[in-house]
Amino acid sequence: MAKRTRAPRQSDIARLAGVTQSTVSLVLNGRAAAESIPQATQDRVHAAVKELQYVPNVAATSLRGGRNGLIGVHTFEPVFPVTSDDYYNPFLVGIEEQAVELKVDLVLFASTQGDDGIRRIYANGANRLRLADGAVMLGMEQNEEELVRLASEQYPFVFIGRRDGASAQLPYVAPDYHQALALVLEPLAEAGHRRIAYLGETARRNPQEARHESFRAHVARLGLGSGDPLFIAPDELNAEVFHGILREGSTALLIENHDSATILAAIAQAAGLDIPRDLSVVVLDTVPDVSPAHTWSQIRMPRRALGRRAISVLMELLDGTIPNTYHELLPVEPPSTATIASPHTSPPAIST
Amino acid sequence: MAKRTRAPRQSDIARLAGVTQSTVSLVLNGRAAAESIPQATQDRVHAAVKELQYVPNVAATSLRGGRNGLIGVHTFEPVFPVTSDDYYNPFLVGIEEQAVELKVDLVLFASTQGDDGIRRIYANGANRLRLADGAVMLGMEQNEEELVRLASEQYPFVFIGRRDGASAQLPYVAPDYHQALALVLEPLAEAGHRRIAYLGETARRNPQEARHESFRAHVARLGLGSGDPLFIAPDELNAEVFHGILREGSTALLIENHDSATILAAIAQAAGLDIPRDLSVVVLDTVPDVSPAHTWSQIRMPRRALGRRAISVLMELLDGTIPNTYHELLPVEPPSTATIASPHTSPPAIST
DNA sequence: CAAGGTTGCTAATTCGTATGAGTAGCTGAT
DNA sequence: ATCAGCTACTCATACGAATTAGCAACCTTG
Numbered sequence: 001m002a003k004r005t006r007a008p009r010q011s012d013i014a015r016l017a018g019v020t021q022s023t024v025s026l027v028l029n030g031r032a033a034a035e036s037i038p039q040a041t042q043d044r045v046h047a048a049v050k051e052l053q054y055v056p057n058v059a060a061t062s063l064r065g066g067r068n069g070l071i072g073v074h075t076f077e078p079v080f081p082v083t084s085d086d087y088y089n090p091f092l093v094g095i096e097e098q099a100v101e102l103k104v105d106l107v108l109f110a111s112t113q114g115d116d117g118i119r120r121i122y123a124n125g126a127n128r129l130r131l132a133d134g135a136v137m138l139g140m141e142q143n144e145e146e147l148v149r150l151a152s153e154q155y156p157f158v159f160i161g162r163r164d165g166a167s168a169q170l171p172y173v174a175p176d177y178h179q180a181l182a183l184v185l186e187p188l189a190e191a192g193h194r195r196i197a198y199l200g201e202t203a204r205r206n207p208q209e210a211r212h213e214s215f216r217a218h219v220a221r222l223g224l225g226s227g228d229p230l231f232i233a234p235d236e237l238n239a240e241v242f243h244g245i246l247r248e249g250s251t252a253l254l255i256e257n258h259d260s261a262t263i264l265a266a267i268a269q270a271a272g273l274d275i276p277r278d279l280s281v282v283v284l285d286t287v288p289d290v291s292p293a294h295t296w297s298q299i300r301m302p303r304r305a306l307g308r309r310a311i312s313v314l315m316e317l318l319d320g321t322i323p324n325t326y327h328e329l330l331p332v333e334p335p336s337t338a339t340i341a342s343p344h345t346s347p348p349a350i351s352t
Numbered sequence: 353m354a355k356r357t358r359a360p361r362q363s364d365i366a367r368l369a370g371v372t373q374s375t376v377s378l379v380l381n382g383r384a385a386a387e388s389i390p391q392a393t394q395d396r397v398h399a400a401v402k403e404l405q406y407v408p409n410v411a412a413t414s415l416r417g418g419r420n421g422l423i424g425v426h427t428f429e430p431v432f433p434v435t436s437d438d439y440y441n442p443f444l445v446g447i448e449e450q451a452v453e454l455k456v457d458l459v460l461f462a463s464t465q466g467d468d469g470i471r472r473i474y475a476n477g478a479n480r481l482r483l484a485d486g487a488v489m490l491g492m493e494q495n496e497e498e499l500v501r502l503a504s505e506q507y508p509f510v511f512i513g514r515r516d517g518a519s520a521q522l523p524y525v526a527p528d529y530h531q532a533l534a535l536v537l538e539p540l541a542e543a544g545h546r547r548i549a550y551l552g553e554t555a556r557r558n559p560q561e562a563r564h565e566s567f568r569a570h571v572a573r574l575g576l577g578s579g580d581p582l583f584i585a586p587d588e589l590n591a592e593v594f595h596g597i598l599r600e601g602s603t604a605l606l607i608e609n610h611d612s613a614t615i616l617a618a619i620a621q622a623a624g625l626d627i628p629r630d631l632s633v634v635v636l637d638t639v640p641d642v643s644p645a646h647t648w649s650q651i652r653m654p655r656r657a658l659g660r661r662a663i664s665v666l667m668e669l670l671d672g673t674i675p676n677t678y679h680e681l682l683p684v685e686p687p688s689t690a691t692i693a694s695p696h697t698s699p700p701a702i703s704t
Numbered sequence: 705c706a707a708g709g710t711t712g713c714t715a716a717t718t719c720g721t722a723t724g725a726g727t728a729g730c731t732g733a734t
Numbered sequence: 735a736t737c738a739g740c741t742a743c744t745c746a747t748a749c750g751a752a753t754t755a756g757c758a759a760c761c762t763t764g
Contacts, residue, residue, distance in 0.1 A: 007479075007505045009720055020744055025722055036741055053501070055479045060720035062411035063749050068483065069463060070410070078452070080444040092432040099462035100430070105480060106460040110451035111421060128457065130359055130407040131420070361750055372714055377752055388711050412750035415719050 008052040016048040017041070028056075071099060071314060072107045072135030074157075076119045076143075079108050087288060091138055091160060094307025102315055107132045121146045129155060134318050136160065136310045156324070158314045160306050162207045169325050171317060173309045176329035177207075177284070178214040180299045183334045184282045185218045188252050192342050193280060197250035198229040199241070199264075201257050211256060211284055226250070234259040239271045245279070251343030252280035261285070261293035276341035297335040305330050360404040368400040369393070380408075381418070414483055423451060423666060424459045424487030426509075428471045428495075431460055439640060443490055443512060446659025454667055459484050473498045481507060486670055488512065488662045508676070510666045512658050516558025521677050523669060525661045528681035529559075529636070530566040532651045535686045536634045537570045540604050545632065545695050549602035550581040551593070551616075553609045563608060563636055578602070586611040591623045597631070603695030604632035613637070613645035628693035649687040657682050 010024040017024070019041060026035050027045040048054075062068035073079065073095060081089065099106050112128050113119045121129060121143070127150070129135050134156035137147075150157065151170050159172035188196060198215055201208055212229060219226050227248045232241065237260060245253055255261045261283040268275050269292070275281050276297075283298040309328060316322045362376040369376065371393060378387050379397040400406075413420040425431065431444060451458050464475035472495065473481060479502070481487050486508035489499075499519045502509065511524035540548060550567055553560055564581060571578050579600045584593065589612060597605055607613045613635040620627050621644070627633050628649075635650035661680060668674045 011720080019742095021721080022723080022744060022746095023742085025720095026743090029722075031723090035743080038742075041742080055474055057415070057720050058480050058483050059411045059414035060749090061722085062483070063409070063415050063719090063751095064721050064723090065749085068411050069480070070459065070483065078445075078448050080441060080448045082445055089432060093430075093434055096430050096432045096460065096462055099460075100465045103463040105463045105483070107422070108448065108451075108458040108460065110448055111455040111457045113452045127405050127407055130405070131410045131422070131457075362752095363750080373751075374714060374716095374753080375712085378713090381752075383753090387713080390712075393712080409750050412719090413752085415721095416750080416752050417719065418752060 007057070008054045009057065010054070012052055013045060013048040013054055016052065017044040019045065067133050067318070068131075069104050070107050070132040071104045071311065072109060072129050072132035072157075073138065074109055074112075074119065074121065074129060074135050075138045077117065077139070078110075078113075087286075088139060090303035091307040091310075094304035094309075095136060095311055096307075097304075098308040098311035102311060104133075104311075104315070121150055127155070129157070134158075134314045136307075136314055151324075156314065156317045158310045158317065160310050162210070168206060171313060171322075171324055171326045173306050173313055173328045173330060175299070175301045175306070175332045177211050177299075177332075178217075179329075180284070180332040181211070181214040181218050183332065184254065184284065184297075184299065185215070185222055185224070187335075187337065187340055188280060188282070189222045189224055191280070191340055193224070193252040194343075195225045195227070195248070195250045195252075197245040197248070197253045198226060199253060199255045199260060200229055200231045201260070202231050202233045204231065208256060215254065232260070234263050237263050237267060239267055242268065242271060242273055242279070250279075252282070252340075255281065255283045256285065258283055258285040258287045258291065258293070258298075261287055261296060261298075262291040265291065265293035265296070276339040278344065280341050280343070281339045282335055295338055297337060297339045299335055300333045302330050302332060359409070360406045361409065362406070364404055365397060365400040365406055368404065369396040371397065410483065414485075419485050419670070420483075421456045422459050422484040423456050423663060424461060424481050424484035424509075425490065426461050426464070426471065426473065426481065426487050427490045429469070429491070430462075430465075439638075440491060442655035443659040443662075446656035446661075447488060447663055448659075449656070450660040450663035454663065456485075456663075456667070473502055479505075479507075481509075486510070486666045488659075488666060503676075508666065508669050510662050510669065512662050514559045514562070520558060523665060523674075523676055523678045525658055525665055525680045525682060527651070527653045527658070527684045529563050529651075529684075530569075531681075532636070532684040533563070533566040533570050535684065536606065536636065536649075536651065537567075537574055537576070539687075539689065539692055540632060540634070541574045541576055543632070543692055543694050545576070545604040547577045547579070547600070547602045548604045548606060549597040549600070550578060551605060551607045551612060552581055552583045553612070554583050554585045556583065560608060567606065584612070586615050589615050589619060591619055594620065594623060594625055594631070602631075604634070604692075607633065607635045608637065610635060610637040610639045610643065610645070610650075613639055613648060613650075614643040617643065617645035617648070628691040630696065632693050632695070633691045634687055647690055649689060649691045651687055652685045654682050654684060 011021045014021045014024045023037065024045055026032055027037060027042050032042050075088065079092060096106065109119060109128055121127060137157055137159045147170065159170060161172065162174035163170055163172050196219065198212065200212055227250060230241065234257065255264065273279065281296055283293060283296050285299060286301045287293045287296060287298050309330060313322065313326060313328060317324060363373045366373045366376045375389065376397055378384055379389060379394050384394050408420065410420045410422060425447060427440065431440065433441065448458065461471060461480055463480055464471045464473065466472060466475060473479060489509055489511045496518055499522065503522055511522060513524065514526035515522055515524050548571065550564065552564055579602060582593065586609065607616065625631065633648055635645060635648050637651060638653045639645050639648060639650050661682060665674065665678065665680060669676060669678065
């Protein structure tokens with residue numbers, strides 16, 4: 001067993017170099033010039049540092065400096081997925097990359113997970129997040145209440161994904177869906193589509209409303225038409241939806257939500273509908289690999305970039321260089337043309 | 353922009369509860385009973401904690417020598433893989449699971465990564481690990497020096513994977529390869545094999561030597577035979593290896609390293625060797641999904657269990673209930689019989 | 705009623721570092 | 735001889751929590 005050696009501290013160096021701890025600190029922090037400490041003394045200090053293999057104690061530095069270089073990552077479920085194909089992985093890759101770059105460490109809050117498997121900010125009544133300098137919140141669709149409370153406590157954090165409601169004023173980084181809709185509608189218009197259907201979720205919260213608003217704006221701008229938007233919950237979708245869309249003369253369909261896309265893919269297949277020959281389809285969401293709609297044209301969230309920017313924005317927030325209502329929209333990748341085709345002249349007959 | 357309020361500390365609670373900081377500390381650290389502090393006072397303290405949303409300052413706690421509930425995870429490369437099929441993932445899943453169970457949080461050390469992409473313990477002239485109560489070290493094949501130094505500074509940590517050399521005395525959890533070799537050799541003996549070849553790496557460090565030693569012990573115990581072991585680097589393997597093995601009358605082959613297995617799978621295919629008809633093969637290692645040897649019989653490290661145990665062992669180490677030379681061997685899963693067949697009576701002819 | 709014990713706390717110190725406020729010793733100007 | 739002004743430092747304190755020693759007030763026992 002190795003000899004018990006306490007890690008050397010500044011006072012050990014000081015003794016060896018024949019100065020005081022203060023002087024060591026001054027030399028090591030580059031304040032030597034300002035305090036007019038001659039080169040000879042500095043050299044003695046540095047020699048002692050080398051000899052004793054001194055490294056600063058982070059806890060002491062943090063305590064004194066007020067920052068600890070820890071950035072929290074709050075998720076409401078485990079970070080390490082059992083299945084290798086995980087939706088959150090790209091975000092986390094980006095988060096880790098940027099943490100490396102900015103020389104901060106990441107704290108994964110596992111202690112906050114309750115027996116129900118859900119991780120809460122205020123677990124056991126306390127806000128464990130506070131042990132980190134700030135936090136990035138990932139995949140928090142709910143818990144508006146906790147978030148508002150967190151913000152009211154002046155805790156610095158950044159969301160990934162657009163927020164609505166009371167938390168809309170909180171800092172976030174999100175994909176730029178307005179630009180995304182241009183990237184979707186322009187190729188459709190170019191392919192000859194003149195009437196485009198829109199299938200949205202029933203829950204019309206800010207992100208959904210904003211997406212639909214962008215749709216209408218771009219449709220108008222491009223001189224296109226569209227029927228009334230359909231707001232249908234995924235579990236209420238059926239073949240009749242397609243009939244209706246085709247009957248009203250739409251030749252392309254935008255789907256707001258990837259769950260709806262998954263179900264429609266199954267329905268289309270069962271009904272013998274050929275996508276995109278009979279109907280061009282673009283999903284305004286990122287479809288998971290396991291979905292049958294996986295190959296459909298879709299908007300891909302720049303997940304990795306979002307992770308990276310979240311960390312950067314958080315650090316800027318901590319430095320006070322940006323306000324705590326800061327929002328940032330990141331460009332999305334253009335959709336593939338997989339399910340964008342030229343429209344048919346006459347509507348197809350589909351089996352029911 | 354709202355002013356950032358200073359995080360509450362114990363003295364703030366103390367004031368609110370009408371006691372001193374010392375009392376708050378005693379209550380919060382469960383030493384209240386020992387110091388005979390009545391329930392009423394404890395309740396007042398807890399109420400104040402809740403009201404002010406107090407969370408202990410990690411840096412201060414660490415500095416003083418207390419526990420902060422942070423467990424470090426040190427890896428020498430990023431933990432979030434870009435490719436979905438990641439070797440380290442199961443370890444991390446286990447680590448996170450156990451962290452949830454034991455109510456501790458995880459710190460991923462990203463700040464320690466240098467420009468070369470390698471993460472060091474003593475990076476940038478500081479040992480960031482000290483912020484955590486202890487750490488789990490994953491996949492550290494190198495940096496013997498840093499580890500010995502870390503241990504000599506009495507920092508508590510646990511390895512995953514067997515260690516050799518100077519760090520062999522440090523705490524680790526590892527797969528039980530001795531038992532694993534019994535699980536490999538017994539089915540082979542039962543299938544009728546009498547002479548079994550052994551292909552090892554050229555680098556004979558402790559783990560490799562131990563594996564080979566177990567091989568010899570079990571071969572002797574089961575009354576089997578084997579030729580001289582082959583110690584060949586993966587990139588020097590060729591079809592001649594198979595010729596030699598078959599010529600000396602071996603009917604089964606154990607391969608120490610998964611890289612060698614991958615290359616041998618390619619060579620066998622090219623040479624028209626039918627595995628396992630012509631030669632039974634078992635890999636004494638876990639073969640990655642992308643390898644052509646992926647389907648071969650192999651020893652699977654209980655990676656998730658290793659992750660879990662590593663956290664548990666570390667916590668016990670912190671509690672002082674186990675010595676800091678503690679080793680733990682975990683049972684491996686029995687190999688599949690995919691490439692274990694009955695031996696041929698006469699050696700097959702293979703093309704070169 | 706004095707000695708001894710228990711209860712319920714508090715005061716003071718410690719961890720290692722950073723930093724503002726000194727200060728001893730010297731030079732040079734008045 | 736005095737004093738400003740510099741150089742080259744040192745001193746003392748703060749950061750927030752944990753811990754040990756101590757102490758006043760009350761209670762028990764002989």
